[in-house]
Amino acid sequence: MSDLRFAPDEAEVERRVEALLFAAAGPLSAADIARRLPEGADVGRAIASLRARYQGRGVELECVADRWRFRTAPDLGFLMTEEREEPRRLSKAALETLAIIAYHQPVTRAEIESVRGVSISKGTLDLLLEMGFVRLRGRRRTPGRPVTYATADRFLEHFGLASLYDLPGAAEMKAAGLLDLSLPVGFEVPDPSRTGSEDEEDPIEDGEAPEFAQDFVGD
């Protein structure tokens, strides 16, 4: 173990700064580093030297807000992503929510919940937004100006639909054996391609996404 009292040479200061920056949980200022080194150690010089040493490597020393940290070279960011290979199964809740949004768009969260009979978890809408199946469409011109949801292009692509006109209606549901005669009168499958009158809504403005979606909007 090195002796703290013994003044380390330049190379040793550089090693120490390297180790400190590597192990730190966040960026360190020169003062943060100096505090952990023997008095008189030239931190600025060590940082400059390290910076040169890592220049062009897979890892670089970066300065953010007067603090220093290692981070992978910006051009290698693509390496840090991992493609998930297995197809994802939509949960029952997600599929049901998606179905309601598809048929009833534009629809508010409260309306989705009234059809489902249960409240939607934050994660469900998040997931649909994240997957690009659903988008925020506008704000209903009603008290509270609730956000409305609609399907996004990815939805049509995924289900092989040319447009919302092609979303199967009651006739197809019947043909698929999903609807039978016992269904109460008045059951109607709305035609989503016709209900989307823009007059009832204001557009969503930039940066005013509802709180629960802010992780995904703007990605």
Next chain:
Amino acid sequence: MSDLRFAPDEAEVERRVEALLFAAAGPLSAADIARRLPEGADVGRAIASLRARYQGRGVELECVADRWRFRTAPDLGFLMTEEREEPRRLSKAALETLAIIAYHQPVTRAEIESVRGVSISKGTLDLLLEMGFVRLRGRRRTPGRPVTYATADRFLEHFGLASLYDLPGAAEMKAAGLLDLSLPVGFEVPDPSRTGSEDEEDPIEDGEAPEFAQDFVGD
């Protein structure tokens, strides 16, 4: 962004391996790394080259449990006052038990007890399992089908060992017959007819872990 299909040269492969290892939260195997690189990239060569490059620096490349990780140089541990975690103190009994498991694995509880000459308290094995140093490995195909214990990767990672072959003094002990659990005749020990091959064990099945360990199995 680099083009994944374009075969990168040696220096570029090294950069990428460096970036991957730096960014990773845990040790990566050569296969883990290769999966993120274009086919045919010589990961082994890149690792060897990186290892040499970082030799003697403040940060070094180390092999633990057959995987690679960057870590600070051991002689600089004294600098990391803020990062240091108060280690969980292992009792003498726990340490001995851990050593016996490490050097004799797979080993049954009765065998551990025969080496130490005393019974193990329930808490000792629990603690080692909980710390992730030890895992249930299987069941010995002997009467009573006793559970066998082995070390987990976490053990190698914690003590910076590339593999079980690197346990200190293991080769010498083995040569001296000290790792043989079948003691010379005439001394009362449980009969451990073992040589440590997988054939003599059944895997632990889900949900049949001994009661005291069930919180830890499946992690």
Next chain:
Amino acid sequence: MPEAFQPNLDFTAVEEVDARDAFVVDLEGYEGPLHVLLALARTQKVDLLKLSITKLAEQYLAFVHEARRRNFSLAADYLVMASWLAYLKSRLLLPRTEKGKADEPPAEVMAAALAFRLQKLEAMRKASEALMARPQLKRDVFTRGDPEATVIVPSDRIDASLYELMAAYVGQRRREQGRQYNPTQRIEAFALEEARDWLRDILPRLADWTPLVRVAPVRDEAEGPSQASFTASTLSASLELVKEGAMDVRQEKAFDEVWLKRRGRGLPLELTP
């Protein structure tokens, strides 16, 4: 400097430890007789394979003797070891020509086995020390403090067909229909207080067992509480009156008619099934 405060810095003192002082062996750290034997064997300062088992046996017996002298209660296995060692020692001291029991290995083999066992324990002791001397994670070496989280890009492939989407939709609309409940009128209940008053009023007329349905008020208008509510509240109120000792209630069996009757003054509470 007063003698009593002279710290003993002479490390050779440790080596001069004899069997008696071996009692300082930390019994908590050395959990069993084997650990004590190992500690004692170390005082012989020889390779464990060249250990004098006879001497070790004597050391151990002295240890046990000392423990008894100090009224220190030793676990049974310490005593078992003591008697085994006493026996082994006596056999080792016998002339070689005398044979032991037929089914027993020679004393030398038993002694060698003990030495080997101690050697094994010693090896593990040293191994644990060697392990602890290695650079340990988060004590001596540190991994990256702020790793860059790998971004998981979800697979593009999603398992969901148009049929599933339709089924999910229809399923929910069905459930929604089932949930539709539009109360057309306010439900009014026959208040418990009213039921009590009603019962008290007609109590004098309940000298004989009368079915509940004939005691409860009969609904005579379209408005107001339902007949079921009249009956239910009357039953509740009757139970209160039973508790007060004013009436008796009985039912022959489950779902059978409930009968009510006034209780005669001074009659004890009748416990009916």
